[in-house]
Amino acid sequence: MYTQIREGLAAAGGWRHRTGRQTVQVSRNVVYLGLTSFFTDISAEMVSTVLPIYLLFTLRVATFQLGLVDGLYQGATALVQVVAGGIADRGRHKEVAVVGYALSGLGKLGLLAAGGALGPVVGIVLADRAGKGIRTAPRDALISLSSEPDHLGASFGVHRALDTAGALLGPLVAFGLLALVPGRFDTVFVVSACFAALGLATLVVLVQGRAAPKEKRTHLSSKVALALLTRPRFLVLVLAGGGLGLVTISDAFVYLSLQRRLGFDARFVPLLYVVTSFAYLALAMPVGRLADRWRRDGVLVAGYVLLVLVYVALLAPGLGAALLIAVLLTFGAYYACTDGVMSALASAVLPEALRTTGLALLQTVVALSRLVASALFGALWTLGGLHATTEVFLAGLLIALPVATLGLARTAL
């Protein structure tokens, strides 16, 4: 992956993705934004891999409750996200993104300084979440503003592929370091901070910001954000994102279900994540390009059809090892068809002056609905068991998907 990027840069025009007879051009800025996420995800995943072990080892505290706090906190960051989106839309995408990335990067050094005291560590984890909330929408807005409207899907595909590659490498780097210097968690934090610095340097030095569009200046971000919902196409996207989010089974539960169904050992669950991520990584670019050439809403709907297949496989009898691989690849393809494509779809309908605000709104709605879905799935599982809960979610998806498809078709550009 990395050498390909180098070759892409050497070509001096950014990323050339050649398939068949056509060469798709992705702007240099998008590749740099992808590299920013690549480094930042290595940094973030390094820490999230070792943090629980570190907390246990240094504090001798099992923080079962921290996950819950974290979930609640995600709701609270929603407001921060939309406000930050409003500021970014005044021509400050890059600056707002820098604040978000810097907040998370400083946290890595903060972990070193905290020395395992619980209060500061929790604070740093929450600051990291805030940083992620702040930076995501301005970054996606910059990606879209740096792309030709016809190549939005390909641009987001390149970005998500680099992002996923970083997330895959992070744990490997962390475990490699701990194997080299056993027990020295500080080296993990220092190297993580170094990767965060690389990401920040890529953003600050290489990524070019966008000036504010002169004609429209936004003032009250919350009011403006709500006014965006009067645009039918955007409203449909938000409703579809939220509605489908409510019937989406989270990764963790999908992997857990597969593990229970097949009865293999829980220690192999991270491998499921790896297979899915590789499929996502490999398909993000070609699927993004397909979305550009055919239609983006069609690819999004196809993605959720793949999710239906995954649910059916979770319920079907006689799931074997070969089918398991097929399910994981399908699950990865679902991500490739939906994650970046959703941002591309929204970017195409949001005016430049309100793009970050709109993306922040959409991403917040999707994130919150998925949070609700996770809580719901857990509660239903406790009440009625895994099989029945999966059936409920499948039924929900079979209702939500045609409705969303109809809405998207009615408002098609």
Place this chain on the structure above:
Amino acid sequence: MSARIAAFAAVCTAVALLGAGYVGLAALRSAGPSVSARAARSPAIIGGTAQLGQELGRPHLVFLQPSGGDPTQNELAVAPLAGPSPRRTLSGLHCSRLYVDAGHGICVGQNAAGVGHLLDAELRPVTTFLQPGLASRARISPNGHWAAATVFVSGHSYAVVGFSTQTLLYDTSTGAATNLESFTVTRDGHAFQSPDFNFWGVTFANGARFYATLGTGGHTYLVEGDLARHTAEVLRDGVECPSVSPDGTRIIYKARVPGTVGQWRLHVLDLRTMSDSALGETRSVDDQAEWLDSRTVLYGLNDQGPPATLDVNLWALPVDGGPPTLYLQHAASPAVARGAP
């Protein structure tokens, strides 16, 4: 743009040098003084296979000599059971957590990757397994047929910071592993299940009976399980890391101190009457206790100094009341071998 790329390259070089320098220094330091420091702390160490064999031939304590930092560097050691003796024999095997009984042993967390071993009567590895995570508890059944290991595994997700535990039961003759989460659990006679089930701290009674902690929804239940039928039944709330007495009538466990985080007190629970009482140890204990005899339990406590260190000492505590006494310094993860099986 070329100036920007040059600036970026300069930043990259500086950051890479900084990171590599820090890791390099850490690697040098961790390779340096640790061996001599260990020798200085324990002048009475004797090594060698012959010595180990001799120690194993009489009642003895198998334990881990703490490394004072990295748990995977704890070294398996043996000391005579009778009388306070500074003599200890190191085996050369490293584990994060250890247990032996009935001529079998289990060593969990030999390295950061999660390699562990089932051991024979001479404490030699016979079967190697992989159970990634931070090793927490280990046990062997009194008949030697079963081994249990609990590790903390972290959720692999960008957004979630939290823990779950994984407890595997190993067949000591084949090395085959069974996840405790596959057992059918009942509470008050009804089926009980939840995705947030976590099991830890298995203790084996005679036959197919075992006890463990089931964590779910903020509760920590004591469950009584059946190895043959793959079932477990909830007995009581608020019980962590049980350790059943050799006669199977009582359980020593750690009870969370209300209103605190990570503070536990040792309690004894009579399984016949379900009467419960706190023991005479007032410090917080985070360990699975080991029965030294029918009246005394052993457990590890961090060296509280002053100054406090990462070293661990073993303490002995009467189960019928009374204060703890220091049993063995610079030792953790105790397993008592009373005599030839």
